[in-house]
Amino acid sequence: MNALKKFIRTGSLLSLFTTMLLLLSLSPTKLLAHEPIFGLGPNTIFKGGFGIETKYEKELLTGVDEPERTTSFRAEIMYGVTGDLAVTLSVPTIFGYTKRDSEGSRSGIGDISFRTKYRFWRDDKPGVQDAAAVIIGIKLPTGDYENTPALGSGSTDYLFALAAARASRRWYYFGNVRYRLNTKGNTIQFGNLFLADAAFGVRPWLTEYLKPDLVVMVELNWESRQRSKTEGQIMANSGGDRLFLSPGIFLTLRNWAIKGGVQIPLWQKMNGSQRETDYRYALAIEVHV
Amino acid sequence: MRKVIFILTGLFILQAGLFSSANAQIKQVRIKVNGLACSFCAYGLEKKLKKVDGVGKVTISLNDGLATLNSKADQSIEFANLKALVKAAGFSATKIAVTVQGVVKKTDGFYVLAITHSEEKLIIKNNEKLNSLLSLLNGAQKTIRARGTLSQKETSNLNSHPFALSITWFEIK
Structure with missing residues (x-):
């Protein structure tokens, strides 16, 4: 308990958990190429189709004590139940987590999550698709949370999201809100997380099917986390707000896609003494079969 | 001898019918x-x-x-x-829109295009030019090649013909 209090005082443990949870929560349903990399879109996959994505993510936080670097590798598989309903299983593997020398780094499976996305509205016009979807998800405490650095939160958490978009041959517009309801884990109940994203994309060249297709996108990502609690007490060094500007690209060829983006912090207001994000980036390969 | 000629004639007619169906x-x-x-x-x-x-x-x-x-x-x-x-x-x-070839028949007052390979039949929507041409042929079954658009049938009394074809171009084979 003394060690725990020490961590809380320095903000280290919380910062560690926050980093990890943010990484896990930043990808609620990214599967499908022409959706924001860090935000969310309403697209699903064709009925009976599988989408498989592998994603590499990295984040650097600095400002308090030594820098933290988190690297994760995520595998996701999506299945189209209908043309408007999809289910997704996400398995993150966290590795190369380095913190202080005394804590070292760990790797292993993180918290597995399961999501379902229902596109409840769709309006198709020539070369244009307007759509909106609701997403509900659950994150299970499958990652090791008893050792430090932890790989999971130790809690079962829930995701609720609403996403809308207009996709056309030339332009893309996305908007979404997400709320993550966290329950109590082993000793800590992490603060709930609210995210809102807006994205704008353009296809510079209107290439035809079976030709390489490039879309350039810029996102604005806002994250707001409530303070966490332990033993009924609010943790001072927890929670806060961040705003990111995130340029990204999508390059697709038939059923293959490569996408990548960088999150650059525009503004951060973290409570108490916590590290701030220097950057995050993500690179993913996706295939539909 | 007359019997043989009759059988051969029958076989010839049957073969001709099969040939036109095979192209539908x-x-x-x-x-x-x-x-x-x-x-x-x-x-x-x-x-x-x-x-x-x-x-x-x-x-x-x-x-x-x-x-x-x-x-x-x-x-x-x-x-x-x-x-x-x-x-x-x-x-x-x-x-x-389809490009189709099939045998035109008159059924219950409608011209129907029978597409044998798919077991589908299409009601031919009113097409004055085609109708007048087929009338001149006095009800004989003819193979046509046509282009047109498909739509769900508007006629409820022909349960076996679920789609209608609006012909924009045709030729009689």
Whole structure:
């Protein structure tokens, strides 16, 4: 308990958990190429189709004590139940987590999550698709949370999201809100997380099917986390707000896609003494079969 | 001798009928697809349409919002579920145009195009030019090659003919 209090005082443990949870929560349903990399879109996959994505993510936080670097590798598989309903299983593997020398780094499976996305509205016009979807998800405490650095939160958490978009041959517009309801884990109940994203994309060249297709996108990502609690007490060094500007690209060829983006912090207001994000980036390969 | 001639004549007529039936088929289908914005999304459409019976090649034009299905040699494209398949791929089919060859018959006062390979029949929507031409032929069954658009039938008393064909061009074979 003394060690725990020490961590809380320095903000280290919380910062560690926050980093990890943010990484896990930043990808609620990214599967499908022409959706924001860090935000969310309403697209699903064709009925009976599988989408498989592998994603590499990295984040650097600095400002308090030594820098933290988190690297994760995520595998996701999506299945189209209908043309408007999809289910997704996400398995993150966290590795190369380095913190202080005394804590070292760990790797292993993180918290597995399961999501379902229902596109409840769709309006198709020539070369244009307007759509909106609701997403509900659950994150299970499958990652090791008893050792430090932890790989999971130790809690079962829930995701609720609403996403809308207009996709056309030339332009893309996305908007979404997400709320993550966290329950109590082993000793800590992490603060709930609210995210809102807006994205704008353009296809510079209107290439035809079976030709390489490039879309350039810029996102604005806002994250707001409530303070966490332990033993009924609010943790001072927890929670806060961040705003990111995130340029990204999508390059697709038939059923293959490569996408990548960088999150650059525009503004951060973290409570108490916590590290701030220097950057995050993500690179993913996706295939539909 | 007369019996032999009668049998040979019968066989000749039967063979001629089979020949015209064997050429009856939907050779090409062009589907106007709404909501088609990106090539990655179009893969699902291609995959769905390639599974349709009789389809040999699928071509998708994103800029025209068009999916073109060409039949395999000597096969007819099964068109009954095309709209549902486009929906399952996440899009909307607004217009289905076909290039078809089949035998025209008059049934219950309607001209019907029988497509033997698909076991489908199409009511031919009122086409004055075709009607007058077929009337002149005095009810004889004729094979025609035509282009036109498909729509759900508007006539309720012909349960065996679920689709109607609005012919925009035809030729009698």
